[in-house]
Amino acid sequence: xxxVAEVAMFVMSVAIALAGVRMLLGPTLxxxxxxxxxxxxxxxxxxxxxxxxxxxxxxxxxxxIIALIGFVSNIAYARFIERRKP
Amino acid sequence: MPAWLPGIFWMAGSTLCLLAAVGVLRMPDIFTRMQAxxxxxxxxxxxxxxxxxxxxxxxxxxARALLIAxxxxxxxxxxxxxxxxxxxxxDVPLWSGTVIDERRLDxxxxxxxxxxxxxxxxxxxxxxxxxxx
Numbered sequence: 191x192x193x194v195a196e197v198a199m200f201v202m203s204v205a206i207a208l209a210g211v212r213m214l215l216g217p218t219l220x221x222x223x224x225x226x227x228x229x230x231x232x233x234x235x236x237x238x239x240x241x242x243x244x245x246x247x248x249x250x251x252x253x254x255i256i257a258l259i260g261f262v263s264n265i266a267y268a269r270f271i272e273r274r275k276p
Numbered sequence: 277m278p279a280w281l282p283g284i285f286w287m288a289g290s291t292l293c294l295l296a297a298v299g300v301l302r303m304p305d306i307f308t309r310m311q312a313x314x315x316x317x318x319x320x321x322x323x324x325x326x327x328x329x330x331x332x333x334x335x336x337x338x339a340r341a342l343l344i345a346x347x348x349x350x351x352x353x354x355x356x357x358x359x360x361x362x363x364x365x366x367d368v369p370l371w372s373g374t375v376i377d378e379r380r381l382d383x384x385x386x387x388x389x390x391x392x393x394x395x396x397x398x399x400x401x402x403x404x405x406x407x408x409x
Contacts, residue, residue: 193283194280194282194283194286194287195283195286197287197290198283198286198287198289198290198324199290201287201290201291201293201294202290202293202294204294204297205290205293205294205296205297205298206297208294208297208298208300208301209297209300209301209313211301212297212300212301212309218306218363218368220306220359220362220363220366220368221306221309221368223359224300224306224309224310224313224359225300227313227314227355227356227359228296228297228300228313228314228317231293231317231318231321231348231352232293232296232297232317234321234344234348235289235290235293235317235320235321235324238321238324238325238328238341238344239286239290239324239327239328241328241332241337242282242327242328242331242332245332247332247334247336247337247340250328250337250340250341250344251340253344254340254343254344254347257344257347257348257351258347261347261351261354261355264355264358264359265354265355265358267359268355268358268359268361268362269358269362271359271362271363271366272361272362272365272366
């Protein structure tokens with residue numbers, strides 16, 4: 191009998207898989223950027239639940255770092271899309 | 277505090293995150309995908325953080341959860357705005373059922389008024405006002 195935290199982590203894994211499908215399908219580069227941004231946010235959510243489930247407080251620190259890197263990379267992708275030659 | 281309370285928040289948060297992923301997968305064009313993904317995932321993450329903060333009720337954990345929530349809620353709209361602007365300016369196609377594109381209408385109106393205003397006193401070679409890229 192899985193606990194409720196395991197069920198929540200499974201649902202988050204399904205959501206990550208769906209975002210990964212959109213990342214592979216595209217069809218344009220901004221679509222993939224949106225999917226990767228959602229992947230980062232969902233990974234933060236998975237780590238937040240896993241921190242409580244495993245009793246590892248350090249997972250929350252990893253979640254903070256992933257959120258920071260996700261924001262900066264998203265802004266960098268947006269500048270790249272605007273400036274590259276189509 | 278009852279022991280099942282964090283589970284309620286976790287299930288609500290993970291369901292919202294799943295809805296965000298389904299929206300990003302199924303919506304017809306990039307702008308609708310973006311609004312589904314960014315809003316639902318922000319709220320889902322907020323619920324997940326509330327659940328974890330209730331489950332590990334320590335000062336350091338609650339502070340980190342608040343930090344992540346504040347950061348995500350501040351940065352997600354900025355990132356979505358940047359990507360939406362880049363997508364619009366690089367002419368990513370809109371959904372065929374789009375009702376109104378106000379920026380394009382505005383550009384056409386400005387271009388028409390410049391043309392009517394006078395080819396007489398306009399500097400030759402000057403770019404039209406509507407092109408603010």
